Amino acid sequence: MPELPEVEVVRRGLDRWVTGRTVASAEVLHPRAVRRHEEGPADFAGRLAGRVVAQPRRRGKYMWLPLLPEGAADGRADGAAAESTESTEPAEPTKPAEPVEPTEALLAHLGMSGQLLVGEPDRERHKHLRVRLTFSDGGPDLRFVDQRTFGHLLVADLVPSKVGDRVPAPVAHIAADPLEEAFDEEAFFAALKRRRTGIKRALLDQSLISGVGNIYADEALWRSRLHWARPTETMTRAEASRVLEAAREVMSAALGVGGTSFDAMYVNVNGESGYFERSLEAYGRRDEPCTRCGTPIRRDEFMNRSSYSCPKCQPRPRRARY
DNA sequence: ATGAGGACCTGCTCGC
DNA sequence: TGCGAGCAGGTCCTCA
Structure with a gap:
């Protein structure tokens, strides 16, 4: 039952394993997992393909991966994403690029039973696999597994929040969590x-x-x-x-x-x-x-x-x- | 607007 | 052994 601490642990794991990588494809295996993405599963997948994942963020139980245009610099100074495993060396050239402010993000809520799993692309598919993201480097994929399907993923615009930062639209009305500096x-x-x-x-x-x-x-x-x-x-x-x-x-x-x-x-x-x-x-x-x-x-x-x-x-x- | 209650969902456990 | 009831709960939706 993921609450804030569990979500934060997942966020850190995602930071380690997917930040800076380029999404190759998104496959929706169960439409309910993206039911809050109003334009539907095809649009969801279309918006993810080719995007570079920036550093994951979190507020309360929501977390999101800001999405940069294809080929954008990921904002990491140390290129740490490349050291995750030998097979995840980014294929993209490391030419310097202008920093780009993300305008969209992949938003995730784990609900009751949701999991985000990173692993070898050819491993067995879990019975409750709902969404799968592959990356252009051919390295570990990212899987959203959710037995009870209370969780969901969507791609949303980043908008100003009541806390004062930019967050995915469905998170805009959420208060800061008590571990945030911004909590009032x-x-x-x-x-x-x-x-x-x-x-x-x-x-x-x-x-x-x-x-x-x-x-x-x-x-x-x-x-x-x-x-x-x-x-x-x-x-x-x-x-x-x-x-x-x-x-x-x-x-x-x-x-x-x-x-x-x-x-x-x-x-x-x-x-x-x-x-x-x-x-x-x-x-x-x-x-x-x-x-x-x-x-x-x-x-x-x-x-x-x-x-x-x-x-x-x-x-x-x-x-x-x- | 606000407060309160139900729906959604599936696997597991328990009792008969 | 089979099977239905109960339980788990985050968020959205509806109704008063």
């Missing part, structure tokens, strides 16, 4: 006071704060001792800061774990952080003792999914909001 804590707190909803719903609202999913929301709330149905308008500035800091902590920890196995990610740029197996304090621990107080963790239904919390550390507010 004052604006987040003001939004909490304005909203008439519960804190967990607010944490999952990507227009207020991006990158937080169900798992890290529960973990951040457990750490900050806040109940998920706490009305946001009653929260103090200190409580808001607490839950933000907790979110940063859990996501940074997960990123740290995911990052440690990063060097071995040649064929497995897949967003598995390994974090879930060890460090979760609330999520998925129904009836297990709270590691702070020993009270059994409870599971509530919320938004058609689960919320885990400690009944003692996170008492339900008298006025709950969902």
